[in-house]
Amino acid sequence: MKFEAVTIKDIAKALGLSTSTVSRALRDSYEISPETKKVVLEYAEKINYHPNPIALSLKERRSRSIGVIVSEIANSFFSQAIDGIESIAYKNGYNVIISQSRESFDRESIHLQYLTSRSIDGLIISVAAETKDFSHFKELHERGMPLVFFDRIINEIDTYKVIVDNYQGAYDATRYLIENGFKRIAALANNEILSITRDRLAGYKAALTDHGIKTDDSFIKYCEHGGLRLEEVEQAVTELVSAETRPDAILALGDKLTTGSLRILKAKKIEVPGDIGLIGFSNSETSELIEPPLSIIKQPAFEMGEIATDLLIQLIESKRPVTSFETKKLAPQIIIRESAKNKNKSMLNVEF
Amino acid sequence: MKFEAVTIKDIAKALGLSTSTVSRALRDSYEISPETKKVVLEYAEKINYHPNPIALSLKERRSRSIGVIVSEIANSFFSQAIDGIESIAYKNGYNVIISQSRESFDRESIHLQYLTSRSIDGLIISVAAETKDFSHFKELHERGMPLVFFDRIINEIDTYKVIVDNYQGAYDATRYLIENGFKRIAALANNEILSITRDRLAGYKAALTDHGIKTDDSFIKYCEHGGLRLEEVEQAVTELVSAETRPDAILALGDKLTTGSLRILKAKKIEVPGDIGLIGFSNSETSELIEPPLSIIKQPAFEMGEIATDLLIQLIESKRPVTSFETKKLAPQIIIRESAKNKNKSMLNVEF
DNA sequence: TTGTATGCGTTATCAG
DNA sequence: CTGATAACGCATACAA
Numbered sequence: 074m075k076f077e078a079v080t081i082k083d084i085a086k087a088l089g090l091s092t093s094t095v096s097r098a099l100r101d102s103y104e105i106s107p108e109t110k111k112v113v114l115e116y117a118e119k120i121n122y123h124p125n126p127i128a129l130s131l132k133e134r135r136s137r138s139i140g141v142i143v144s145e146i147a148n149s150f151f152s153q154a155i156d157g158i159e160s161i162a163y164k165n166g167y168n169v170i171i172s173q174s175r176e177s178f179d180r181e182s183i184h185l186q187y188l189t190s191r192s193i194d195g196l197i198i199s200v201a202a203e204t205k206d207f208s209h210f211k212e213l214h215e216r217g218m219p220l221v222f223f224d225r226i227i228n229e230i231d232t233y234k235v236i237v238d239n240y241q242g243a244y245d246a247t248r249y250l251i252e253n254g255f256k257r258i259a260a261l262a263n264n265e266i267l268s269i270t271r272d273r274l275a276g277y278k279a280a281l282t283d284h285g286i287k288t289d290d291s292f293i294k295y296c297e298h299g300g301l302r303l304e305e306v307e308q309a310v311t312e313l314v315s316a317e318t319r320p321d322a323i324l325a326l327g328d329k330l331t332t333g334s335l336r337i338l339k340a341k342k343i344e345v346p347g348d349i350g351l352i353g354f355s356n357s358e359t360s361e362l363i364e365p366p367l368s369i370i371k372q373p374a375f376e377m378g379e380i381a382t383d384l385l386i387q388l389i390e391s392k393r394p395v396t397s398f399e400t401k402k403l404a405p406q407i408i409i410r411e412s413a414k415n416k417n418k419s420m421l422n423v424e425f
Numbered sequence: 426m427k428f429e430a431v432t433i434k435d436i437a438k439a440l441g442l443s444t445s446t447v448s449r450a451l452r453d454s455y456e457i458s459p460e461t462k463k464v465v466l467e468y469a470e471k472i473n474y475h476p477n478p479i480a481l482s483l484k485e486r487r488s489r490s491i492g493v494i495v496s497e498i499a500n501s502f503f504s505q506a507i508d509g510i511e512s513i514a515y516k517n518g519y520n521v522i523i524s525q526s527r528e529s530f531d532r533e534s535i536h537l538q539y540l541t542s543r544s545i546d547g548l549i550i551s552v553a554a555e556t557k558d559f560s561h562f563k564e565l566h567e568r569g570m571p572l573v574f575f576d577r578i579i580n581e582i583d584t585y586k587v588i589v590d591n592y593q594g595a596y597d598a599t600r601y602l603i604e605n606g607f608k609r610i611a612a613l614a615n616n617e618i619l620s621i622t623r624d625r626l627a628g629y630k631a632a633l634t635d636h637g638i639k640t641d642d643s644f645i646k647y648c649e650h651g652g653l654r655l656e657e658v659e660q661a662v663t664e665l666v667s668a669e670t671r672p673d674a675i676l677a678l679g680d681k682l683t684t685g686s687l688r689i690l691k692a693k694k695i696e697v698p699g700d701i702g703l704i705g706f707s708n709s710e711t712s713e714l715i716e717p718p719l720s721i722i723k724q725p726a727f728e729m730g731e732i733a734t735d736l737l738i739q740l741i742e743s744k745r746p747v748t749s750f751e752t753k754k755l756a757p758q759i760i761i762r763e764s765a766k767n768k769n770k771s772m773l774n775v776e777f
Numbered sequence: 778t779t780g781t782a783t784g785c786g787t788t789a790t791c792a793g
Numbered sequence: 794c795t796g797a798t799a800a801c802g803c804a805t806a807c808a809a
Contacts, residue, residue: 091779093782097805127483129802130785147501169523170521190477191477357709362687362691375499
């Protein structure tokens with residue numbers, strides 16, 4: 074048996090009414106007699122009628138769906154963000170359609186094209202690491218598609234953006250390392266084009282400079298694919314630890330980079346923080362449980378998702394004037410944990 | 426400016442053709458002259474024409490979307506599964522619409538109702554912890570909606586199911602504890618109704634029995650909401666450790682239960698595995714990095730997602746006879762790690 | 778108060 | 794080879 078659904082026509086036929094009467098009765102229109110309404114409503118209930126959302130979409134030229142493109146769902150930061158997105162979407166009667174770019178420009182473009190060929194009302198996106206050409210986003214934006222960027226944003230496009238204060242997060246993390254006696258601090262970053270890379274590196278450099286430490290470009294390593302491939306991280310970490318002047322600490326500027334370098338260091342039997350200090354961005358559920366106490370920069374991913382969705386829906390339903398786009402900048406949470414050497418395992422949450 | 430898309434009509438008007446001609450030219454129909462085709466195709470390309478998927482859905486009575494309902498996206502097991510789902514869906518030209526039940530029966534029902542009122546072609550689902558009444562699934566199934574269960578399945582419904590060998594996983598984990606000298610092994614489980622709970626507890630009990638240990642029902646604690654709320658886990662763990670005959674090890678039969686009890690034990694300053702042994706299901710990205718080495722039962726979530734989607738799409742496109750539904754049972758990966766006490770931190774992956 | 782006709786974008790059927 | 798028209802399910806302007 075095929076999945077056959079009951080339509081307004083079936084009700085009309087069964088009740089000897091016209092489709093328009095049924096339609097109006099169902100929508101509780103004032104111009105329908107109470108009796109007719111009652112009959113229709115009861116029958117509809119009985120045969121379990123539900124309007125066809127696709128027909129509605131076609132008619133109303135809206136799908137009540139929002140698209141989401143992230144690099145990878147199975148990344149705690151993104152899955153937490155999607156959690157927030159789905160929450161708000163659900164409250165507002167929207168569906169969420171998920172796509173993964175896997176950091177690839179091509180996949181991103183394809184998804185973008187498909188989603189926006191009218192099956193979604195708006196789009197929430199975190200740009201892929203490989204993406205260096207933003208023209209497809211620009212064009213989409215110019216064609217009037219409601220768009221909200223989060224995490225990895227494109228500054229040149231004038232719409233809402235939701236990020237954490239990446240500069241400050243990296244600054245504070247670097248300062249923390251310096252204050253704990255580390256001096257030769259290396260940075261592991263994503264693709265240079267990404268907004269998050271630029272902001273985080275700026276914070277890192279500023280902290281070094283403010284503490285009288287010269288920045289050394291050989292201490293900055295980039296991972297083109299955002300650490301999606303462990304080999305990338307392995308190569309970067311290997312280069313760092315086998316350099317003539319080896320860094321005494323690493324600042325990992327991305328989730329995958331943090332867990333990646335932790336894995337690599339472990340494999341190389343390099344102790345953290347005994348042999349090398351490590352602090353990094355991470356939203357993994359269990360990263361706080363990792364010993365030796367790993368200090369981490371955690372993003373309020375869920376809230377970012379919520380805010381982005383809220384803004385997007387306002388944009389879609391044009392509740393807001395489209396003149397004053399802001400960039401919502403949230404505070405990252407820096408979770409500093411005493412090193413194992415101190416035997417003090419208490420956790421100290423420093424929020425600013 | 427509103428997001429106005431170009432339709433087949435626009436092309437027809439611009440080129441002085443009929444919509445049907447344009448439609449056929451675009452679909453490369455044999456009955457259209459090469460010249461007309463060329464003109465249409467070029468113009469379509471030029472003005473960036475893309476067919477409206479919603480109109481197509483209405484016409485073809487299919488949306489090329491599959492629905493997914495899980496308890497929580499921000500749970501590594503599910504996000505990894507969704508990763509797999511999205512991969513296969515993408516390859517087959519399907520969209521993925523995500524919903525979260527948050528372990529609630531009501532939310533699950535609402536999502537189910539909405540999704541299946543014809544905006545999806547099929548559904549992949551992991552049942553909510555609170556769900557004890559399966560009639561809505563049964564009805565849906567009877568109405569012919571292609572359905573694939575994964576992880577938390579409903580045995581009474583005859584369709585494809587994708588799970589790991591939960592019995593064996595729990596059996597092996599329990600045996601591992603026994604072989605390491607633990608004798609009073611408690612189990613922390615989800616809702617008793619869930620298939621995974623029943624299978625895992627059966628494996629746990631069988632292992633105890635096979636090793637001459639009597640099962641003790643006071644050693645089995647249930648968390649109605651699947652550990653979604655930490656208080657639940659806290660209460661269960663507290664009851665266990667403050668009992669007269671305290672267990673010397675805990676087997677956590679769910680992701681949230683594993684990380685939850687780890688957190689609680691840490692907060693209570695109960696050392697693992699010094700004071701109490703712990704092994705549990707976990708798919709968290711970083712759970713392998715947790716010290717003291719946490720032994721875990723890991724599910725091949727990504728593959729489960731892939732397989733479920735593959736089966737669902739076959740079902741949707743009726744490539745398979747609907748007579749021989751199987752339950753795909755994959756092997757969980759038991760990751761045994763030597764305890765910190767042994768100072769041997771090498772990892773030993775035991776697959777069966 | 779109810780019914781008829783039209784359109785949303787597309788494809789299929791039937792004429793020409 | 795091409796065009797006109799109906800249909801998918803629904804809402805609505807217009808008639809009655």
